Amino acid sequence: MSRIPEVEAALRPDLRGRTAYGAPQLDVAVQLNTNESSYPVPGEVIADALDRLRTDLEGLNRYPDREFSSLRAALADYLAMQSGVRLSPAQLWAGNGSNEVLQHLVQAFGGPGRTAIGFTPAYSMHPIIAETLGTRWVDGQRHAESFDLDVDSAAEQVRACDPDLVLLCSPNNPTGTALPFAAIETVLAAAPRAIVVVDEAYAEFARPGTRSALELLGDHHRLVVTRTMSKAFTLAGARLGYLAAHPDLVDALRLVRLPYHLSTPTQAVAEVALRHAPALLATVDAIKAERDRLVEELAAMGLRPVPSDANFVLFGGLADAAETWEALLAAGVLVRDIGIPGHLRVTAGTPEETSRFLEAMGDLVPEHLDHAQRPADRPAAHRHHGGTS
Incomplete structure (x- = not known):
């Protein structure tokens, strides 16, 4: 974020040039990027x-x-x-x-x-x-x-x-x-x-x-x-x-x-x-089941998911994480680019959301695996590496 010179000069030196923490809040069909529960309050x-x-x-x-x-x-x-x-x-x-x-x-x-x-x-x-x-x-x-x-x-x-x-x-x-x-x-x-x-x-x-x-x-x-x-x-x-x-x-x-x-x-x-x-807490077991499903099915695609004790899965094996993030977003699925090369993180949602993500990811494999050819240019307007909610 650019600031007027007077504000920039007044800002603490150790804060100059920093990026504010935040994850994209986008209006997409499947939001699996901030580890929220996909289930409404009863x-x-x-x-x-x-x-x-x-x-x-x-x-x-x-x-x-x-x-x-x-x-x-x-x-x-x-x-x-x-x-x-x-x-x-x-x-x-x-x-x-x-x-x-x-x-x-x-x-x-x-x-x-x-x-x-x-x-x-x-x-x-x-x-x-x-x-x-x-x-x-x-x-x-x-x-x-x-x-x-x-x-x-x-x-x-x-x-x-x-x-x-x-x-x-x-x-x-x-x-x-x-x-x-x-x-x-x-x-x-x-x-x-x-x-x-x-x-x-x-x-x-x-x-x-x-x-x-x-x-x-x-x-x-x-x-x-x-x-x-x-x-x-x-x-x-x-x-x-x-x-x-x-x-x-x-x-x-x-x-x-x-x-x-x-x-x-x-x-x-x-x-x-x-x-x-x-x-x-009645949804916890259902979320854990979707988490384990993500690990199993991502591994079957040739990706490298990390077995998880949380409500999300980190997976690697991507040629270009930012490019895959953009492709998933274009398919209506929002996940998290956490800044680790070749890796993305996906929240375990409802069974329907998990299926939408896995279908979208399946359409991208094997083109997006780490042996894929990387294009010279890609859009990156909505990516953010500022945090890992």
Whole structure:
């Protein structure tokens, strides 16, 4: 984005030339690019939310509950049900999406003169949040071909930079793979003074046997586990993210949050959703089935999908990812170009959406496989590599 000279000169030097985070929001038939749920909120949840809001709207002349106490209790109950880990409400914190929760963590434990490390490719908002809040970012590396995180390599990289913050993803975005459970404890040991954050935005979609970092909270007071209601709960538009940590760590976040940061309607909708968790999570198994179908059928086409614990699939083997992205868009299917050469990421949608994507992809293979001839020119008006929602 170009700016007038006066604005450009006034902008912080470290922000000049940056591109804002964002994914294309295009009016196409099949939207599989931002890992939203393709399923609408059930009618029973909508009716309950409307009843709750009718009551709460009468009190909008007053500020919301600053401590969102009933929401924190509801989150603790949900996590006990979902993971088997019983936490106290004092261990829970929430924000307007998990990005705000991550921002609170960096505001409290990062900042000028401090260092954060993550392992690429991973959620691209991690370095954006860190760097825009003045934190030095170290781009840790995964295996170049498989994108796996080697436990010993991760520990060595962490020791080398002695960070204040470590940000991990499990399941990882954009690869979809869950961390080896031993990696979390190994990183905690390798960074004895760091706050270690495990981003579990897609935890509800993990394959059987995948363990949550929530299990480690009792033994590790520097550990934080972040979650969201945007994905499995089908509530991307509600903007509710949360974290679990030691009560003293949670208390530190009060120093940086804005006053009354969670609105009354946000708290109300989230509480209603948690009360209806079984209904909202009823689509998770269907989404996982479509995810596994994507892996199987993309592999049969000669592409290289990564087995996933999330609600999306990263696949490689393309001659030109940007060109394939454009061709899919022309066929009415929107996926995500996340900037990894030869790779695209597709969200697992409804069976009908999955079929539309696979049919469109099948029409492009084998021309778009990595042995295909690349044309000299291609349009790129709508591509964006700024993030991996």
